[in-house]
Amino acid sequence: MSSSTTDAPRSLLRAIFTDVHFWIPLTVLLGGLVLLDKLR
Amino acid sequence: MPATRLRSLQALGIFCGFAAGAWLGGAEAPIKLVNPDISPITVSLIMVFGVFLARWSVPALIRGTSHVHSDVRQAPHLIVWAVLAGCMWAVANTLTIYAIRNVGLSIAFPLWNTNSLLGIFWGFLLFNELHYAGWKRWLGVLGGAVCMFSGAALLAIASAHQAAPGKAAAGILAALGAGILWGTMYIPYRKAYLTGMNPLSFITFFTVGELATMTVLAIAYRGATPLWHELIGAKSVMFWLMLGGFVWVLGDLFQQYATKYVGISRGIPLSNTNQLWGLLWGIFVFHELRGGSHTIYVQVAGGSLLMALGALSIALSSATAREHSSWQDAADREGNRYGIEHEYVRAGMEGRAYGSGSTRRTFLDWLLILVTTGLFVVLAVMARLPHMDIAVGWAAALTIAMLALLATCGIALWRTTRFR
Numbered sequence: 001m002s003s004s005t006t007d008a009p010r011s012l013l014r015a016i017f018t019d020v021h022f023w024i025p026l027t028v029l030l031g032g033l034v035l036l037d038k039l040r
Numbered sequence: 041m042p043a044t045r046l047r048s049l050q051a052l053g054i055f056c057g058f059a060a061g062a063w064l065g066g067a068e069a070p071i072k073l074v075n076p077d078i079s080p081i082t083v084s085l086i087m088v089f090g091v092f093l094a095r096w097s098v099p100a101l102i103r104g105t106s107h108v109h110s111d112v113r114q115a116p117h118l119i120v121w122a123v124l125a126g127c128m129w130a131v132a133n134t135l136t137i138y139a140i141r142n143v144g145l146s147i148a149f150p151l152w153n154t155n156s157l158l159g160i161f162w163g164f165l166l167f168n169e170l171h172y173a174g175w176k177r178w179l180g181v182l183g184g185a186v187c188m189f190s191g192a193a194l195l196a197i198a199s200a201h202q203a204a205p206g207k208a209a210a211g212i213l214a215a216l217g218a219g220i221l222w223g224t225m226y227i228p229y230r231k232a233y234l235t236g237m238n239p240l241s242f243i244t245f246f247t248v249g250e251l252a253t254m255t256v257l258a259i260a261y262r263g264a265t266p267l268w269h270e271l272i273g274a275k276s277v278m279f280w281l282m283l284g285g286f287v288w289v290l291g292d293l294f295q296q297y298a299t300k301y302v303g304i305s306r307g308i309p310l311s312n313t314n315q316l317w318g319l320l321w322g323i324f325v326f327h328e329l330r331g332g333s334h335t336i337y338v339q340v341a342g343g344s345l346l347m348a349l350g351a352l353s354i355a356l357s358s359a360t361a362r363e364h365s366s367w368q369d370a371a372d373r374e375g376n377r378y379g380i381e382h383e384y385v386r387a388g389m390e391g392r393a394y395g396s397g398s399t400r401r402t403f404l405d406w407l408l409i410l411v412t413t414g415l416f417v418v419l420a421v422m423a424r425l426p427h428m429d430i431a432v433g434w435a436a437a438l439t440i441a442m443l444a445l446l447a448t449c450g451i452a453l454w455r456t457t458r459f460r
Contacts, residue, residue, distance in 0.1 A: 011379075012116060015379075021166060
């Protein structure tokens with residue numbers, strides 16, 4: 001029981017981090033921050 | 041899903057897209073009342089405060105925050121997606137400030153309006169939108185988006201002001217960057233709604249990313265002490281800015297429902313009609329084109345007509361049953377990846393109830409509504425109306441039109457989905 005409750009957030013994070021859909025917006029966000037920094 | 045249900049959800053999504061345009065465009069009106077001496081970053085931050093309050097109090101009023109809790113229990117991963125989307129919105133919004141400052145609205149607006157073209161691309165590539173749609177619907181959506189883009193360019197040129205010399209490249213980069221950020225921000229939106237999340241739940245976490253990013257950017261760019269002094273100095277206009285934020289949230293909420301029921305490829309271009317509404321406020325209420333040349337009026341008429349035709353073309357290209365079934369394949373893929381109950385995903389897509397959640401307001405809901413109302417009343421008492429030539433009759437007429445759209449679209453959402 002306790003093992004499954006600690007595994008749930010881990011598998012959730014694994015599902016997010018192995019999802020290519022997550023990396024597309026994250027990369028664009030980081031690019032936007034770099035651009036903003038250059039434009040200041 | 042029965043064909044009649046699919047048709048009514050598609051019609052509802054298209055109606056929400058048009059209502060979103062009206063309210064997103066109307067949000068520009070209170071901001072026009074603000075003294076231009078205040079730094080754009082501070083203006084943006086105060087607006088985001090209003091947005092934050094609205095994004096928590098409106099869901100509390102409509103359905104109660106207990107629904108947020110039950111949605112998060114079903115799909116906890118969407119908190120990450122919502123916060124990520126909120127961060128993207130804040131960075132994009134700050135980039136638009138630099139774009140307007142460097143190249144003016146005329147060049148900046150059509151450039152960041154490319155977000156709808158990017159939205160169509162992501163919708164097709166990642167979420168099976170426009171699959172099996174047939175060439176007529178492809179033509180309707182893509183042609184409509186291009187038509188709206190051209191109309192937006194004409195309108196923006198007509199309401200242009202001079203670009204700062206030597207800053208063109210930076211301004212164009214900022215505007216394109218904002219367009220790419222906003223266009224990509226719709227990936228988390230679509231992700232959430234395909235998996236069955238309620239838009240009222242999604243926006244409560246979205247705004248956490250929005251406020252946190254905007255606060256960090258404002259402190260980093262202005263410095264904590266100067267920012268604080270500027271906020272104190274802006275108390276007489278805080279009401280107008282936060283009201284702008286509040287109005288914007290209502291528009292955004294309709295945009296979220298449009299995204300949910302007709303997808304990003306149709307919902308986003310439709311809500312980009314906000315530029316038309318912004319122009320109506322500018323011309324009729326604030327007399328912005330008064331004394332303009334014949335060419336300007338031709339550009340405005342041509343641009344408005346192009347935007348209206350583009351919106352009509354998209355509105356008439358709703359998804360067929362075959363296309364919708366490919367959306368369901370994308371939804372099943374999401375459900376399997378994140379371990380979400382199949383029935384929850386299906387119920388969300390069909391806008392019907394899942395489980396027997398409580399519909400009663402809690403103490404927290406009433407507290408949120410009371411605090412937000414109280415704060416707006418206090419700020420309204422402190423607010424000053426600047427000496428401007430405003431056409432009150434036109435302002436009342438446009439407000440009535442917006443309220444009529446709010447009421448009819450709100451009733452349609454309630455009757456068809458109970459705000460699901």
